[in-house]
Amino acid sequence: MAARTLSRLLSRSLSSSSSSSGASASLLRSPLGRKSEGLINTNRFSTAAAVQELITPQVSINYTQHLINGKFVDAASGKTFPTLDPRTGEVIAHVAEGDAEDINRAVSAAREAFDNGPWPKMSAYERCRILLRFADLVEKHNDEIAALEAWNNGKLYEQAAKAEVPMFVRLFRYYAGWADKIHGLTVPADGDYHVQTLHEPIGVAGQIIPWNFPLLMFAWKVGPALACGNTIVLKTAEQTPLTALLVAKLLHEAGLPPGVLNIVSGYGPTAGASLASHMDVDKLAFTGSTDTGKTVLELAARSNLKPVTLELGGKSPFIVFEEADIDKVVEIAHFALFFNQGQCCCAGSRTFVHERIYDEFLEKSKERALRRVVGDPFKKGVEQGPQIDSKQFEKVLRYIKSGIDSNATLECGGGRLGSKGFFVQPTVFSNVQDDMLIAKDEIFGPVQTILKFKDINEVIRRANATRYGLAAGVFTNNVSTANTLMRALRAGTVWINCFDVFDAAIPFGGYKMSGIGREKGIYSLHNYLQVKAVVSPLNNPAWL
Numbered sequence: 083m084a085a086r087t088l089s090r091l092l093s094r095s096l097s098s099s100s101s102s103s104g105a106s107a108s109l110l111r112s113p114l115g116r117k118s119e120g121l122i123n124t125n126r127f128s129t130a131a132a133v134q135e136l137i138t139p140q141v142s143i144n145y146t147q148h149l150i151n152g153k154f155v156d157a158a159s160g161k162t163f164p165t166l167d168p169r170t171g172e173v174i175a176h177v178a179e180g181d182a183e184d185i186n187r188a189v190s191a192a193r194e195a196f197d198n199g200p201w202p203k204m205s206a207y208e209r210c211r212i213l214l215r216f217a218d219l220v221e222k223h224n225d226e227i228a229a230l231e232a233w234n235n236g237k238l239y240e241q242a243a244k245a246e247v248p249m250f251v252r253l254f255r256y257y258a259g260w261a262d263k264i265h266g267l268t269v270p271a272d273g274d275y276h277v278q279t280l281h282e283p284i285g286v287a288g289q290i291i292p293w294n295f296p297l298l299m300f301a302w303k304v305g306p307a308l309a310c311g312n313t314i315v316l317k318t319a320e321q322t323p324l325t326a327l328l329v330a331k332l333l334h335e336a337g338l339p340p341g342v343l344n345i346v347s348g349y350g351p352t353a354g355a356s357l358a359s360h361m362d363v364d365k366l367a368f369t370g371s372t373d374t375g376k377t378v379l380e381l382a383a384r385s386n387l388k389p390v391t392l393e394l395g396g397k398s399p400f401i402v403f404e405e406a407d408i409d410k411v412v413e414i415a416h417f418a419l420f421f422n423q424g425q426c427c428c429a430g431s432r433t434f435v436h437e438r439i440y441d442e443f444l445e446k447s448k449e450r451a452l453r454r455v456v457g458d459p460f461k462k463g464v465e466q467g468p469q470i471d472s473k474q475f476e477k478v479l480r481y482i483k484s485g486i487d488s489n490a491t492l493e494c495g496g497g498r499l500g501s502k503g504f505f506v507q508p509t510v511f512s513n514v515q516d517d518m519l520i521a522k523d524e525i526f527g528p529v530q531t532i533l534k535f536k537d538i539n540e541v542i543r544r545a546n547a548t549r550y551g552l553a554a555g556v557f558t559n560n561v562s563t564a565n566t567l568m569r570a571l572r573a574g575t576v577w578i579n580c581f582d583v584f585d586a587a588i589p590f591g592g593y594k595m596s597g598i599g600r601e602k603g604i605y606s607l608h609n610y611l612q613v614k615a616v617v618s619p620l621n622n623p624a625w626l
């Protein structure tokens with residue numbers, strides 16, 4: 083298709099901003115009666131002046147086909163599917179729709195590149211240098227990549243430009259650094275034998291990623307797999323296929339040989355399921371919902387028993403003890419839940435507050451939510467954009483209704499914003515009980531649930547009483563309380579007096595139904611390596 087340019091679309095929607103059409107730059111009326119151009123300001127006390135400036139980065143959609151064996155190609159069936167701008171629900175591009183045949187072609191290219199191509203035979207230092215060159219190129223195209231990410235996902239442009247693309251770059255530099263430091267051991271064993279372990283690439287890695295952080299999920303998976311010398315078939319989420327194709331182009335410009343990274347766009351039950359069940363895929367790494375995680379694990383087991391890592395959903399407790407600094411923690415709790423429109427696997431989605439500070443904490447949390455600025459993610463000062471699509475948007479509204487029906491107290495929000503796009507009011511519930519659906523299920527939206535607790539043992543029990551175990555936050559000035567909680571909480575990450583601190587070196591993953599295995603850090607390398615024991619007899623050894 084002809085390249086579409088974001089700045090052109092933005093200027094078009096700006097010039098029509100006096101109509102009440104869309105979220106991008108149209109007039110949207112907040113439920114609180116404020117009305118302002120191009121934004122929905124939930125602040126009764128107004129910060130509108132700070133949020134007028136529209137950022138118009140240059141970006142166009144140039145890549146919409148599959149990337150197979152270093153070339154952009156149409157789907158075998160010739161089919162395409164639409165990808166949307168969540169601000170308006172309008173189609174921004176038609177993308178090749180992959181199915182089993184496209185997956186077959188991509189897996190064959192990856193197999194050939196692994197078995198006979200230069201990548202696994204290249205020195206680790208050369209692989210490192212390609213990854214470093216790629217990181218430099220991404221850095222150079224930072225704003226363009228961030229704009230495409232925001233356009234396709236609805237996330238804040240500034241969040242993508244200032245945090246997510248730089249984190250992407252950091253992840254690739256981190257794994258580039260590992261490429262030439264991966265090695266086995268010599269092992270002292272009983273008997274006259276020389277024993278060593280070889281850490282070998284696992285082969286063709288199948289990777290399936292979600293839509294909430296399309297670029298970061300790409301980096302978490304592709305970075306370590308390439309550092310270890312594997313080849314890849316990546317299936318992007320159907321909602322957000324665009325940025326993976328753009329950065330993959332840059333990776334080839336950096337010197338990646340053809341066939342090493344193949345990308346197929348398409349839907350889960352067709353393209354995703356074909357990848358998970360493919361007999362020639364040696365490893366599967368999946369990030370997405372717990373239900374789909376179970377499906378892909380089963381597909382992997384029923385096909386060739388490929389090893390599977392799973393990064394799944396969460397319902398993470400955010401626990402505030404009585405001595406915490408209330409103003410500061412209200413802000414962190416707000417961020418922990420509402421960041422990225424609440425579409426975070428590790429969102430602090432059960433805010434447990436000690437009964438002595440509960441009322442004050444609740445009042446301030448509500449005030450903060452009312453001040454949250456919702457609007458066009460390309461505007462400076464906007465804090466919240468739209469949900470990703472109508473399905474997620476409706477799911478969030480259903481959970482809000484379920485909270486109301488189950489007699490939790492709706493403190494603020496509770497509905498949609500505007501009439502176009504997928505904007506949801508920042509919503510806070512109090513009087514939430516553990517057995518309510520809003521306290522048990524992953525809502526994946528801007529809905530904060532605030533629960534009251536009395537003592538440490540009670541809150542540990544309640545925080546752990548979930549099928550999930552992805553992350554937790556603990557806010558206390560008492561060292562002993564912190565020490566107890568960091569061990570007692572059954573979660574892959576425990577943040578003490580902070581939340582959402584990510585770094586390439588920090589492992590991430592879940593206990594219980596939040597997943598299997600860890601990504602990032604040194605731990606991710608283990609996902610992409612086979613360990614081979616090599617044993618040979620020693621004649622007359624000088625030492626053992």
Ligand SMILES: NC(=O)c1ccc[n+]([C@@H]2O[C@H](COP(=O)([O-])OP(=O)(O)OC[C@H]3O[C@@H](n4cnc5c(N)ncnc54)[C@H](O)[C@@H]3O)[C@@H](O)[C@H]2O)c1
Nearest residue numbers: 291292318319349350351354355370371374393394395427
């Ligand atoms: N633990 C983590 O690191 C982490 C990170 C981000 C998101 N998540 C989780 O992801 C979920 C949100 O993402 P989502 O709605 O895109 O999840 P999802 O499970 O619907 O989809 C994730 C991916 O799986 C694919 N898929 C769907 N059905 C499939 C099937 N039958 N076979 C193979 N692939 C299939 C989709 O096309 C998509 O690419 C949330 O539950 C969130 O918590 C977890």
